[in-house]
Amino acid sequence: MAVELTHTPVCRLCGQGPLEPRLVFRAPTYSLSGDFYLVACSKCGTWQINPHPGQKLCQAYFSRPELWAEGLDPDNNPVSPVKRAEERLKEYIIYARAVNHFLPKGGLVMDIGAGTGLMLSLIPDSFSRLAIEPNQEAAEVARSRGLEVVREWAENLNFSHKPLSGLIFNQALDHLPRPDIILNRTLNRLTPGGLILITGLINPLSLPARLYGQGHRLWNPFHQIYPPLSAVQSVLAAYGLETVGVWRPYFNTPYGNTVKLIADFFKLMGALFIRPKGAVSPPWPGSTYSLLARKKVLFKPLSARSPQAAPIGSAY
Ligand SMILES: [Zn+2]
Secondary structure (H helix, E strand, O other): OOOOEEOOOOOOOOOOOOEEEEEEEEOOOOOOOOEEEEEEEOOOOOEEEOOEEOHHHHHHHHOOHHHHOOEEOOOOOEEOHHHHHHOOHHHHHHHHHHHHHHOOOOOEEEEEOOOOOHHHHOOOOOOEEEEEOOOHHHHHHHHHOOOOEEOOOHHHOOOOOOOEEEEEEEOOHHHOOOHHHHHHHHHOOEEEEEEEEEEEEEOOOOHHHHHHHHHOOOOOOOOOEEOOHHHHHHHHHHOOEEEEEEEOOOOOOOOOOHHHHHHHHHHHHHHHHOOOOOOOOOOOOOOEEEEEEEEOOOOOOOOOOOOOOOOOOOOO
16 A cells, blocks of 8 residues: 555644654554654644544545455454454443433434444434444445445535434544544534543553553554543533543453453563563553543534535435
């Protein structure tokens, strides 16, 4: 894949900065090759890749049919993405319980970058549900679950006059080249009491990230931003959202169990004394997190007829 990177001078979460250098990592060969630079926003603390894959490169990468075929994980073990998604069911059920508890009735629940639709399928079909998934193979799996799927990129989405009561970015927000722009477009359309679920964000200040530096397993050119929890919360607060749930998934994921935790504990303790060279960090609780936030009732969304509202191209 030809590498055409984009330089963005401001933070791609909070829109501010300045951006300060942190580290350089070598991209794994299964996605892009070469060195990538991680910088940190001095305002919100979000780490991010810069220069980074832009819209064109991301669309080429995420529309590949083989994205949903068998590949290798950071430990070089074979992995099937569809099967791996199914293995996250326990984790997703935990999120779905919380979403379903708070979700206001009557609006649309939109899952942007829905993949195979497993997460959205856990929202009861009494709600109006829409999966946005550009990859054809993933979209077909989502449709087989009975979901309505629009094959479109987040950047090209049009929004209807229908109130948006739920927004899901399941393992998706940090894959977007401009998450700040997408958040601005979508959060302004969320109704009072409406929810946003963001899962799978990578904490750049986790213990494995600090101890392994360049060798942290989660650095990847297509993981575009690495926000600490406080950064996400402060950006969401600017749109009138308050956090109602935070999770640090480990035991309910395919990556974590008690035996691994004990073995990896000793690995991390060793890394405290000798910084590992060329080694890949182990999965660890707190390396990633998910959160659910709710728009305060006093906040009103932008009028659907305001100039910022995109023209509508479909029923949604
Ligand atoms: Zn920032």
